[in-house]
Amino acid sequence: MFRTYLKLIKPGIVAGNLVAVTGGYFLGSSGDIRWITGMLVAISVALVISSACAANNILDRDIDALMARTRDRPLVKSEISTVAAKAIVLCLGIGGVALLYAATGQYLPAALILVGYAVYVGLYTSLLKRKSVYGTLAGSLSGAIPPVVGYCSASGQFDAAAITLLVMFSLWQMPHSYAIAIFRAADYQAASIPVYPAIKGWPAAKRQMAGYIAAFSATVPVLSLLGYAGPIYLVPSLAIGLYWLRLAFQGFSATDEVQWARKIFISSIAVIVVLNVAMALTALSIR
Template identity: 25%
Template structure:
C-alpha cells in the first residue's frame, strides 16, 4: 500500500482536525505550557486512534463506498483480498494508542481517546449511519472527545473551556457534513444512506443547515458573555469575522436556486472556520 493510499483510508484530514481539537483542549489548562512534553504522547495516541477508527469505518463501509462516486476509489485500496490484514493493522494501531495513553498520559485521558474511537466506529458507523438521518447529529459526539482527552492529559481534570470546545465541535459537525452530503446527495441516495438532504430534499435540508449554523454561531459567542470560558483575545476577533462569513456561506444556496456548488463552498469554508477558531484557542494562556 502506498503512503497516499494509507492517508486516504485513514482520513488524514480528519485526523489533523482531531489533533487540533485535542491540542486546544490541552492548552485550555492554565499550566499547560509547563507540561508541554505531554503533547507528544497525546498527539501520537490521538493520531493512531483516529486513523484506526477511520480505517475500521472504511472496512465496514466497503459495500456502500463502491456505490458512491466520492468514495469509489477506496475499493482499489480496501477489498475482499486485504480487508482482514488492514483490519488487523488498524487494531494494532488502536492497541498502541491505548498503551501510549495509559503509560505516558493517564487513564482518564485514555478513556476519552477510546470513547472517541468507539463513538465513531460503533455508534456512528455501525449503529446510526445506515438507520437514521440523525446519524451525523448523534454520531458527531466522536469529534468532541479529543477536547476532553486534551484537557485531562495533565491533571485528569476537565476544564470549562474544554467543554466549550467539545460543544463547539459537536454543533459544527452537522453543518459541516450536511453541506458535504448535499453536494453529494445523489451518492447517498444511490447507497441508501439516510443522510438528511437525501431524506428530506435539498431545500428543506438547506433550512436545517441554516438552523444548525445559527445555533453553532450562537454557541461560539458564549465566551463574550461568560468569562469563565477562557479563549484569549485572538478568538474574540476571529469569531466575529468567521461567524459572519459562515452564515453568509450557508445563506448563499437560498439566493442561488439551491445550486450544489454553493453547498460545496460552504463545506470547504466550514473546515477553515473550525481550524482557525481552534488555532485562536491555542493562545488562551498566552494572550
Template identity: 35%
Template sequence: MSRQIITSSTINQTDIAADNENEVSLMADLKSLFKLPVLIANAVPVFTGFWLAVYFTEASFTANAGLFLLTLIGSTLVMAGALVLNNWYEADIDKVMDRTKKRPTVTGNISMRTVMWIGSSASVLGFLMLAFTRFEAVIYALIGWVTYVIFYTMLTKRRYTLNTVIGSISGAVTPLIGWAALVPATHVMPYVLALIIFIWQMPHTFAIAIRKYDDYKAANVAMLPVVYGMDITKRQMVVYIACLVPLPFLLFPLGTAFVVIATVLNMAYLALAFSGMFTTENRKWADKMFMVSVNYLMIILAVAIIVTSPWLN
C-alpha cells in the same frame, strides 16, 4: 556487447520506475485507508485541548512534552484505528460511491483481513499509550471510538438521518482528550470547545452530503438531503450555525480578540448559510459551505492557540 549493456540499463530503469510507482500507490492507499485529512482535522483539537490545559493551569509545556507526545500519538492512533475500521465495515457501499471507489478496501490492494488487523492494532496501541496519561483521557477516547465505530458506522449511518448527530460526538471529544490527559476536565474551556466542534460538524457534514448527494443516494445511505430533501437540510444548517453565534462569549477567558474574531467568523458563516435558502445552485453553494466550514474550525482553533501563546502574554 553494447546492445546488452543498453538493454540491461533499460531494464534497471524500468524496474526502478515500477518500484517508485508501487511506493506511490502504497502511500496513496494508506492515505486513503487512514483518511489522512480527517485524521489531521481530529488531531488538531487534541493539541488545542492540551495546549489550553497547560495555559490555564500555568503548567510548563516543555516539562510535559513527553506527556504531550503520548497524548497526541495515542489519540491519533485511536482515531486512525476507528477510521480504518470504518473503511473495513463500509467496503460494500464504498464500491457504489464514486468518491470512494479507489479506496484499497474496494480495489483489493490491501486485503480486508489486513485492514481489520491494522484498524484493531492501531486502536489497541493508541489506548495503551493513552493509558500512560490520565484515565479520564482514556474514557473520552473510548467514548469517541465506540460512538464512531459502533453507534455511527455499524448501527445508524445506513438507517437513520440521526447518524450525523451520533457521528458528531466522536469528533467533539477530541479537545477533552487533550485537556484531560494533563489535568481533570473541570474547566469550562474544553467543554465549550467540544460543543463548538459538535455543532459545527452538523452543517459541515450536511454540506458534504449535498455535494455528494448522488453518491449517497446510490449507496442508499440515510443522509438528511437524500431522505428529506434540500430545503430542510438548508434550514437545519442555518439553525445549527446560529447556535454557534453565542458560544465564543463563553470563551471570554481567551480574550477580547478571540471573541471578536470568532464572532465575525460566525456571522459570515451564518450569512453564507442563509444565502443557501435563496439559491437553486445547490452544489455550487455547498462547495462554498464546505470550504468555509473547514477553514472556520481551523481558524477558531488556531486563534485559541495564538492568543494563549507565551510571546503574547
C-alpha cells in the same frame, strides 16, 4: 504500498482532528504548556482516529464500492486484505490508547477517546449510518471528542470548558456534514444512505444548517465569558463564525445550491482552523 495503507486510515480526517486536539490541548494548558506531553497526546489521538477510520473502511467496504468518491479505497480494490486491515485497526487502537494513558498518566483522556471510538465505529458506522436520518448526530458527537481529549489531557479535568468544547464542535459538525451530503448527493443516493438533506429535502436541510451555525456562533463566546479565553480567541473566532452564518443565510436565495454547499464546506474548514489557532494563541499569550 505505503500510500495504500495511508489511504486506509483517511489522512485528511486524521489531520483535521490533529488541529482540533492541539487547540484543545493549548486551551487546557492555561499557559503552562508541556510540549513533549502535547506531542505525545497528538500522536496517540492520531493513532486512535486512524484505527477508527480503518475500522470504518472495513465496515463500509460494500457501500464504498457504490460511491464515486470512495470506490478507489484499498479494501474496495482488494489492495489490502480484510485480515490485514483488522490487524491494523487493533494495533493502532490499542497502541494509541496505551500511549495516551502513558503520556498523561490519567484515565480521563483515555476513557474519553474510547467513548468517541465506540460512538463512531459502533453507534454511527455499525448501527445508524445506513438506517437513520439522524446518524449524523451520532457522528457529530464522536467528531467533537478530540478537542475535549486535548483539553482534558492538559487540564486534568472535565469542566465547563470541556463541555463547551463538546457542544461547540458537535454543532460545527452538523452543517459541515450536511454540506457534504448536498454536493455529494449522488453518492449517498447510490449507496442508499439516509442523510438528512436527501430524506427531508434541501430546503429543510438549509434551515437546519442555519440553525446549527447560529447555535455554534452563540457558543463561541462562552469560553471567554467563563474566563477560559480572552480577546485573542474571541475576536477572530466570533468573526469567522458570523461570516459562516451569513453564508448560511445566503443559501435560502442561492441559485446554484451545490456550489453554495461547497462554500459552506470550505468555510467550515476555515472556521475550525481559525478557532483552534485562536485557542492556541490564547494559551501562548498567557506565558
